[in-house]
């Protein structure tokens with residue numbers, strides 16, 4: 162089975178991890194800071210805080226933004242549940258805003274429609290690695306005094322108007338995930354990027370129990386104090402050794418993803434069963450996903466086509482079940498909400514495999530089998 166996504170680990174990565182294991186530090190040693198510095202150098206952000214997962218990154222970003230009981234936070238219904246769950250962790254209320262069908266990202270106009278006096282923040286998700294319209298989102302945030310947290314779990318290596326996603330040029334914070342299907346991996350892992358020193362200080366506290374040893378007025382050299390209700394969201398030196406090694410290969414990873422996307426574009430550009438993903442002019446996508454969408458007259462065949470592709474060894478997937486469809490959300494106030502564009506997108510979507518370790522033969526197999534299966538259903 163060719164999966165939809167997968168990590169790429171080489172001997173160099175393994176050597177770096179062994180180096181960490183042979184060193185004096187297993188958790189929170191010099192390799193954490195090294196990885197954070199490398200993330201800053203790559204993205205252009207001033208500060209980075211590496212943590213145990215993308216979800217942990219979202220949680221402490223939301224806490225540092227001051228999201229609390231009664232606050233509304235606007236995000237996309239087409240995302241992994243974590244983008245919205247982090248709002249619930251803080252006692253806030255996720256408010257979904259419908260997508261722009263062309264690029265499957267949250268639509269700035271819909272964000273503005275959902276804004277109320279209770280709105281505290283916006284969490285735009287760069288779906289599939291295609292950056293959101295950050296300039297418009299930032300303008301809305303400025304107008305209403307909102308904090309912006311970019312969920313860039315799909316978008317490390319993407320660019321928006323000439324700057325790297327993660328630079329936080331149009332946001333307060335950006336979160337990353339290093340889960341194996343994402344652009345680089347640390348096994349599990351995540352990070353928050355920011356240019357704001359005050360936010361950085363809060364993030365560092367929340368990562369480790371809210372405890373600091375930096376207490377000039379303390380009782381003595383042993384003294385530490387807990388200033389916030391934080392968590393253990395620390396990442397290890399072992400993981401960060403892998404992260405730094407992976408980051409060195411990121412440009413090549415992105416290049417390979419673009420190559421694969423181009424092969425698909427050329428192979429599927431003029432078929433009449435499904436539409437291929439679009440890339441806006443002012444962005445460079447990181448191609449985390451390559452999502453094709455069945456044309457209206459074929460939508461009812463999605464399950465059949467999906468199952469046939471799986472049966473023939475293509476590990477297709479659907480990204481994502483809209484967040485408000487999940488039983489937990491339905492049972493907690495989202496039963497009667499509806500986002501027509503997100504829902505019709507969901508009904509039509511199939512993600513094809515795209516990841517750097519895919520061989521040319523794998524790509525050819527996907528093209529051949531997708532054509533075979535869809536031609537069979539051609540009307």
Ligand SMILES: *Cc1c(COP(=O)(O)O)cnc(C)c1O
Pocket residue numbers: 214215216217240241243244286312314315338339340349350351
């Ligand atoms: C993967 C992902 C996350 C969560 O990251 P983890 O590292 O798996 O916790 C959050 N948001 C989006 C959009 C993701 O794809």
